[in-house]
Amino acid sequence: MSIPLWPRAASFYADRIDLLVVSFSALLLCLAVPVFVAILWFAVKYRRGSPAERGGPVKREAGIEAAWMAIPFLLSLGFWFWAAELFFVRSTPPPGTLDITVVGKQWMWKAQHPGGQSEIDTLHVPAGQPVRLRMTSQDVIHSLFLPELRLKQDVLPGRTTELWFQADRPGTYALRCTQFCGTDHATMGGELVVLPPTGYADWLSTSAVEPTLAQEGAALFRRLGCSGCHGSSGGGGAGGGGGSAVRAPDLGGIYRLPQPLADGGTVIADERYLRDSILDPVAQVVAGYEPVMPSFAGKLEEADLMRLVAYIASLKPPSGTTP
Amino acid sequence: MTATSTDPGTGTGAARAAFDPRPYTAAGHTLRSWLTTTDHKRVAILYLIAITGFFALGAVGAVLVRLELATPRPDLLSAETYNRAFTMHGIVMVWFFLIPSIPNVFGNFLIPLMIGARDLAFPRLNLLSWYIYVLAGLFTIVTLVKGGVDTGWTFYTPLSTQFANGHVLLAAAGVFTAGFSSILTGLNFIVTIHTMRAPGMTWFRLPIFVWSHYATSILLVLATPVLAMALILIVAERGFGVGIFDPRLGGDPLLFQHLFWFYSHPAVYIMVLPAMGVVTELISTFAGRAVFGYRFVAYASLAIAALGFLVWGHHMFVSGQSMYASVVFSFLSFLVAVPSAVKVYNWAATLYRAEIRFTAPLLYGLSFIGLFVFGGLTGLILASLALDVHAHDTTFVVAHFHYIMVGGAVTAYLGAMHFWWPKITGRLYPDALAKLSVLLLYVGFNLTFFPQYILGWLGMPRRYHEYPAEFQVWHLLSTAGAGLLAFAYLLPLVYLPWSLRWGQRAGPNPWGATGLEWRVPSPPPTHNFDRIPTVTWEAYTPEATAETKDTPP
Secondary structure, eight states: OOOOOSOOOOSHHHHHHHHHHHHHHHHHHHHHHHHHHHHHHHHHHTBTTOOOOOOOOOOSHHHHHHHHHHHHHHHHHHHHHHHHHHHHHHHSOOSSOEEEEEEEETTEEEEEOTTSBEEESEEEEETTSOEEEEEEESSSOEEEEEGGGTEEEEEOBTSOEEEEEOOOSOEEEEEEEOSOOSTTGGGOEEEEEEEOHHHHHHHHHHSOBOOOHHHHHHHHHHHTTHHHHSOOTTTTOOSSSTTSSSOOOOOTTOTTSEEEBTTSOEEEOOHHHHHHHHHSTTSSOBTTSOSOOOOOTTTSOHHHHHHHHHHHHHOOOOTTOOO | OOOEEOOSSSSSHHHHHTOOOSBGGGSOOSHHHHHTOOOHHHHHHHHHHHHHHHHHHHHHHHHHHHHHTTSSSOOSSOHHHHHHHHHHHHHIIIIIIIHHIIIIIIIHHHHHHHHTOSSOSOHHHHHHHHHHHHHHHHHHHHHHHTTOOOSTTTTOTTIIIIIOOSOHHHHHHHHHHHHHHHHHHHHHHHHHHHHOOOTTOOGGGSOHHHHHHHHHHHHHHHHHHHHHHHHHHHHHHHHHOOOSSOGGGTOOHHHHHHHHHHHHHHHHHHHHHHHHHHHHHHHHHHHTSOOTTHHHHHHHHHHHHHHGGGOGGGGOTTTTOOHHHHHHHHHHHHHHHHHHHHHHHHHHHHTTTOOBOOOHHHHHHHHHHHHHHHHHHHHHHHHSHHHHHHHTTBHHHHHHHHIIIIIIIIHHHHHHHHHHHHHHHSBOOOHHHHHHHHHHHHHHHHHHHHHHHHHHHHTOBTTOSSOOGGGHHHHHHHHHHHHHHHHHHHHHHHHHHHHHHHSOBOOSOTTOOBSGGGGSOSSOBTTSOSSOEEOOSOTTSGGGBOOGGGSOO
């Protein structure tokens, strides 16, 4: 068995991280080694009984202090900037990503591809294409760690976090949880399988298709009776409270757009707002509507909430109107 | 010499007549005399005994973890037991050993002696803080006896409030209670250093040891209450179902991390600042030379304390915290390296044109520098945003903070023990055995923790009970190193108690050290100074070197 010394790199981004860490380590050694050498040299030269000259006044103390405060700091600032720049790359997905939904729960990872293909503890992605994982947790905080991509991101309950990457080299890599999440934390992992684009297409076509989150959400939306008041334009219903005596806002096309509130404020209808409005509907009521919606707190599982939000986010604006 | 007796209003009349020249150890031999003492030196001994017990307890947790990790498969411990072992190791070592270690043993014993005072400002409060510490320790022991807790020492929510199976409330009660002991000690030190310095003992004549304890005390008083609040909120959610952190109850799980690290990052400096103070004394004494750049070293302690409050977000780069906040926290974390580097450079410069005696305490001091520098530099790698994304929550982080807290703080604690042991007990220990302990410590420590840097960068997460087989070589080396390290810690537990009976008598100043504590007999009398000295010399200068003839008979 060979002794591992350095992790494989599955992407050009990982190569850039490796270059940064090696360069920064070299600078840090340049700063530290002279100190160690000086201490050893002084220790030998000025040991008791040696003939060296001793004592004497200290000269230019302030200048020396200023130099060893400023020079190492300014040199290391270059690496602060370099690391921040790569962090921006990591935090800013390019347009046109392949979006995969990931849900963490004690102690497994579930992933669902845009076509509905689902997998557990394994993640198949195409090489050379930007992939964005949209992640949430059903229980505690987890953290998705892809060491060969030099990436990780915490996965939190009650909100969506994102991690994007472009894996450039096909192969099978590690996928682990790094945020301590309870008894079987160490077993919460599996594989990241990077396939050539054709291989990924083959994999998609041979994998069992489950309904997508949005499709499951649509079924829930009807079953829970939401569609009775919120006329679903995406489903072909009438706008603005059609089909019911109760007036409730049409949800088509509102996702990620500002909505005027009854109290005069404005809110962006993002995932958190949609989620909060299902659980606590009267907190932030859209202008022009009565606070009559019942709360669904305690009646929905976390996964169902995600399905509903995914469905609402997928709705198109009613035809003939501008959002 | 220039040590002149004085009459500042405290050294005359009844107090003078009542001065008892017997050593503090002879002031009473009953258990009751120890448990009701208000003498800062005796309280220090009480702390020494208690924290040594907790160090042993924490070490048992470490041994279990290292034995389990010797093989990739789960074999020795179940996952649940393993989680409880590392949690107990963390809680005990952080709150019941590292935080009280140097301040409550050596700070307690030495600060009044170093500033020329007869006790701390609030002697009874000092004893109370020991009792609070013991009470907190009892909570922790009960937690352990009842089966322990499985959250990690960080108590992250909502795991700790909604999902953990262990005795979270009891463990939180222990840590909460221990916090009050910290606050009272910090308060006592601040008031003592402000108001009880001897005539002529100006701020810039204080030993660096006192400066670092002053900075530490500020952290203890200002940061610990935030930990107490965070723990109360955990109790509110777990015990009473009040929604604070769990999103299902309308809470925010990241809020806890902000509160926790607002305390726990300064807590790192609570552990390492006193260690830096100790090392400064060791270097200066055995170099026979004043500390280079005294004012810079003193101010660096305050700078570390102040900046320490502004870097907590570097624990949260991958948590989902704002990208822009992370950039600022990263910058401030680079900045806090500056005063730490100032200390290291000044220690090195103190050795220049010195006359160096290679005693065991100096070797502990030099080992501290070697290990602390390495821990500090890898801290800069972790402060770099994109690098932390990879290394966060791996054993790279574990290695980093053990280099600071064990390689740094524990090594300095042992250095302090070997330096002031003759003062505390009046006895010398076998120097060769002490030097052997340092050697074992340095080799054993590096063997234990250096492989964890490599493992972490390879992608080995922390708090893993089992791991991929290809990592085993490094884990085996680490476990072997831990065996050596255990030996290095056990050896002083043999020869130091041995010296109490058979060690050579030390005399007031066996090292030829500066500092007022070396002007009184070893062990010091109960009220320290027969006459309060008037200080007319600068710190660490030849005039400050105590001569036997200056000390009372």
